Amino acid sequence: MTGSRKKSADRENQRTSRRNFLKAAGGSAVAATVAAVAVPSLATDDESGQQADKKQYGMVIDVRKCIGCHSCSVACKAEFDVPLGATRSWVEYTDKGTYPNVSRNFLPRLCNHCRHAPCVDVCPTGATYKRKQDGIVVVDAGLCIGCKYCIQACPYDARFLNPLTGVVDKCDFCIHRVSKGLEPSCVNSCVGGARIFGDISDPESEISRVMATNPVTVLRPGMGTEPNVYYIGADHSDEHENKRGWYDVRVTTHRKEKDRR
Amino acid sequence: MHELTWGLPVILYLFLAGLGAGAVTVSGSVLLRKGGFGSSRFAIARCGALIGPLPVMLGTFLIVFELGQPFRALNLFKLINLSPMNIGSWLLGAFIFLSLLYALTFLPPSAGPGDRLRGVRRALAWICVPVGISVAIYTGIMLGAMPARPFWNSPILAGLFLLSALSTGVASIILAGVFFRRNHRDPAVRDDYDNSSYLLTASDALLIGGELIIIFLFLMFAQLTIGDVRYAVNVILPGGNLAPAFWGLVIVIGLVIPLVVEIVLIVPKLLYGRRFVSIPAIEVAIPTAIIIGGFALRYIIVVAGQITAPAAL
Structure with missing residues (x-):
């Protein structure tokens, strides 16, 4: 200090x-x-x-502990009554290689609550903004007009147009639970204990200690978004690598969108 | 293939708003110009002014009802921020209002070059030209603003949209001229028609040449880059999913054929001072090809941006 x-x-x-x-x-x-x-x-x-x-809530997902059970996706669906065909939180499978040299890795996904959020920059009504008090990126469902500009701008495909409300929806770190001192629903339901949620700006928090003592990565670091969801042991392989012809990569998104964005 | 978040209504809006804004911008520029068009000046300005607002309003209708919450569209005007869509909405609103006023000054039966509305008309033309250019250019900035869409994320896209808007605007004015201005009994007016037709054709050739240069730069710099942009631009290069449509509809039908025909038409007068004779069949065919190409350009760019993504996770 x-x-x-x-x-x-x-x-x-x-x-x-x-x-x-x-x-x-x-x-x-x-x-x-x-x-x-x-x-x-x-x-x-x-x-x-x-x-x-100034808090910044964030999440570390220790992929080594993830068993790909989709508990987080189901808990999220139940928590928010997310309509069929849409997901706020989902788990991707990355299958790599040819038998017998193969691996399957899981990649749980959600909104990254970026420090430089491209969705906030493009929102024409100010409906999407990053909360000053805790760094959560939220959508004001009463202001949003459903123009889908933010859906285009998000490099993580974390947003969708909710067909029931006509406005854009995404993970909000379970703001209603977190503000009452509870963990987000996906963290609460994770059977492997792979998800750690907390205040990254507090060096004494569990999440900060885990981040300081482990190698962590973020998704698409080259975008400059500075995500607040970190991974330990994540496999960043993507189907784009198939054109090199070295080993096969197959990504299963478990979403309506079969391709990763 | 990834689902299209912005589909046909948005593509049509980009095309129609470009065409309308282009027509009004050209109309205003012709009206304010000192010489060259003779007695045709007012007639051309009237064509552009009357064509312009309709496609822009139709396109606006389409995107408003493409919103998830169409009846909240006015939320766009609750604040001003730096989102290109927010600034674009203000510009679009201003443009629709101003271009309608501008069109109204041409509507009275007594409307003519020296009537009493002359001052108002010229003042509105002075405002409509910059606002029209802004409407034509902001759509390109709107698509270009997102690093998550490497195909769009280029400052040159806005320039391409501007030139394409002006070119389709000129094409629509030429096309309207064939039906509404051409058959005049007075030989002096017909001479002026040919002369104005020459000027419109020559400026259109210039705009198309500019578009080709921008597309060349776009492709060249994508090729010289490695990573996301190069990967994304592969969809319109030979072997890509959109390559046949891009090279066939945009480059050949929309740009190269019109450019070659227009150059053949204008060179005798431009270089050898011979008389320019307009040919009705060509005056219908070439603008039609340009308008088809302008639509195909928006279609391919909007789709290509959405089916490509950054390469590395």
Whole structure:
């Protein structure tokens, strides 16, 4: 904490010294000296104060513990009455290789609650936004017009148009449970204990400890979305690799969309 | 194949809004232009102004009823944010309103080059040209804004949509001219018709040339890239699912054939100062081909963007 405060104070000093130079060039060096003294203390207080309340909920999925039972998908369906043919949370199977050198890996999927969420950037009505208090990306079902722009923009195909409501729907980390101190339904129902949910910004939380002590990956890191769902031991193989002809990859999405986006 | 999230209504909207905005933009530019068109200027401007609003409104109707909640469409106007769709909605609303007013100034039976509405008409033309260009260009920005859609995620897409919109706009004006302006008894007016037809054909050839250059750049830079974009662009390159439609309908029918015919038509006057004679059959066939090509372009781009995805998970 003190380290980060010191760093931001340094940055502030740099900024003010640049301002200093400009103002001195303008001929009012005295005012600038006052500003250089006054501004840094105010700014750092403000920043650290904000940082203290800022949560970022996230999830680590330890794929080594996943048995591909779809409990999470079923629990999610039941929790939200998700209509037939749509999924907020689903499990993909990746089958690789040719007998006898084969493997099957599971990849549980959900909304990544990205730090830079492309869906939020494109939403024309402000219906989708990232909550300041906990970093959950939500859809305001009362504002959404169902234009499907966010569905196009999501690199994870996490969103769908709910045919019953006509608005866009997706995983919201079980906001109704989480806000009452419960775990999300998929975490609660995971028989292998593969899912860990918590506040990533708190270094003492279980999720932060697991992330710090294990190799973790995110999906499509090249998109720059900075997801908040992390995987341990995930197989990132995709059917695109088949064109190399080395080994067969077959992905079963268990969704209406047979292809991974 | 992945389900299409944006289907035919959106494709038709992109095409119709482009055509309408293009027609109004061309109409306004012709009206404000100093020389060149003679007595045809007003007639051409009227064609474009009357054609323009209808397809835009039809397209808007289609996308509003394509929404999951059509009756909430006005939520778009509850705020202004940087979403291209939000800015586009404001532009589209302004364009429909302004282009309807602009079209109305051409409707009175007394409407003519020097009537009392002249000032209002010119003022509206001054506004309609930039707003029309914005409507034509924002659709390309809207598709181009998403890294998750590598086929669309290119700044040049907006330029392609703009040129295609202007070109289909000019084509619709030429096509309307054949039916509503051509058969005039006065030989001086017919001379002016030929002359204006030459100018429209020449500007259309320029726009088509620009479109071909943009498509060349698009394909060339996709080829020179590795990764998502190159993988995505394979769907329109030889061997891809959409290649026959792209090369047949967009490139050959929509661009190359019209360009060659138009160049053959304009070169005698352009280079040797001979008389330009418009041929009705060609004035129907070429704009029709351009309009088919313009629709095929939107169709293929919208579908190609949705059946391709980033390569690595």
